[in-house]
Amino acid sequence: MTKSWKLSRRTLLRGLGATLALPVLDIMNTAKAGQPAGPPLRFLSVFQPNGVYPKHWDVEGSGKDFTLSKILQPLAPIKDDITVISNLDNVGTQGHVQMTGSFLTGHAMDGTVNAKSLDMMYAEKVGGETRLPFVVLGTEPPRQGGAGNNPISYANTVTWASPTTRVSPEINPQVAFDTLFRNQSSPAARQRLQDRRSVVDVVLNDANALKQKASSLDQHRIDEYLASVRSVEERIEKSLNPPKKSWTPPSSPELTRPIAGIPKRRDEHLQMMIDLMVLAMQTDTTRVGSLMTAHGFSRQNFSFLKGVNSDHHGMSHHKNQESAVDEYSRVSTWYVEMLSGMLQRMKSINEGNGSLLDNTIVMFGSGMKDGNGHVRENLPIILAGKGQGRIATGQHLVCKENTPLADLHLTLAQKLNLEMDEFNGATTSTIAGL
Secondary structure, three states, rough: OOOOEEEEOOEEEOOOOOEEOOOOOEEEOOOOOOOOOOOOOEEEEEEEEEEEEEHHHHOOOEEEEEOOOOOOOHHHHHHHHEEEEEEEEEEOOOHHHHHHHOOOOOOOEEEOOOOOOHHHHHHHHHHHHHHOEEEEEEOOOOOOOOOEEEEHHHHHHHEEEOOEOOOOOOOHHHHHHHHHHEEOOOOOHHHHHHHHHHHHHHHHHHHHHOOOOOHHHHHHHHHHHHHHHHHHHHHHHHOOOOOOOOOOEEEEEEEEOOOOOOOOOOOHHHHHHHHHHHHHHHHOOOOOOEEEEEOOOOOOOOOOOOOOHHHHHHHOOOOOHHHHHHHHHHHHHHHHHHHHHHHHHHHHOOOOEOOOOOOEEEEEEEEOOOOOOOOOOOOOOEEOOOOOOOOOEEEEEEEEEEEEEHHHHHHHHHHOOOOOOEEOOOEEOOOOOO
């Protein structure tokens, strides 16, 4: 490879009706005037609904000397890359809708009025440098009905562009994929969509030409990345167009047709959205993401988990009954397993000066501690990723009791280089030890 030959960080692979962003490569010139070379800093929030069973979440010990709890055991392989935070309190007092709405705003909803969320504040700063200023993904549509003076539908997101504008997540994997990777504006693109050609196949010639100029390490990175994209494509295609079965049951039960384009299996659906979010970050298609693992008032069924028969909201009101508590914790553990898989994938993506996880701040948690009584104190919150050295990980950080969640928001805002000394009128305090 000619060492003086460099690519722009924003170079795209192109084909008929498709464009595909690239991951960070050695041959990219990432330096900008007045700035050091290197990957960007990302922010990703991951929301879990309905809280957790406290005795199965709370960890023992503090600082570096702590033991992962029953629910958090799946994080053992990346314990050094996370910070468990205790004693953060939410401001919502009227159940799921308010507690979901304030997850990234630190602000109590008044009817349908909230405040701008942390992810949108960061998107305003860095969104102009990427094709998409932010990406919001989820798995459930808004639910109808009301909870107090708050519409239940407003619990479908934690992302607020303004006090009166919530940003609903995209829940269709195919639509999300197309938004991230397909150019749908041309006649050629529409024809390609009809032909259902893979994005990877469309840009393959461009990719092969690039590999001829790349180092062996970059060639490996390009191949690995294209394989990841193709894998997501194939799973989306399979979920929407299942292969023909070799055997058909002699009788057919009455079936209700699902919403078009939404995978039937809950676990497959969320895994697709996780993979799409990681790809969006890896390719610098965006630097700001929010992932709703489910609606904030979720009644999702988890019958694919052994020993789980109730809906999630129902089991969260467990009344300390052993069977309900067991189901509740199995679901919470599954969510943490999904988080752990995502974080381990991010850690495996080398960006030169560290991994994708090293260059990201991930905030995971729920807007309530325990669904049984809608407990808002001592929220289940985890940070992951070192944020390019801005976040101290591998610890259990015990805040003083009744620390507002907004203190974490302001702390993260400052670490994201947002120039502010207060957050949504909720706090002027930050958290030491991060």
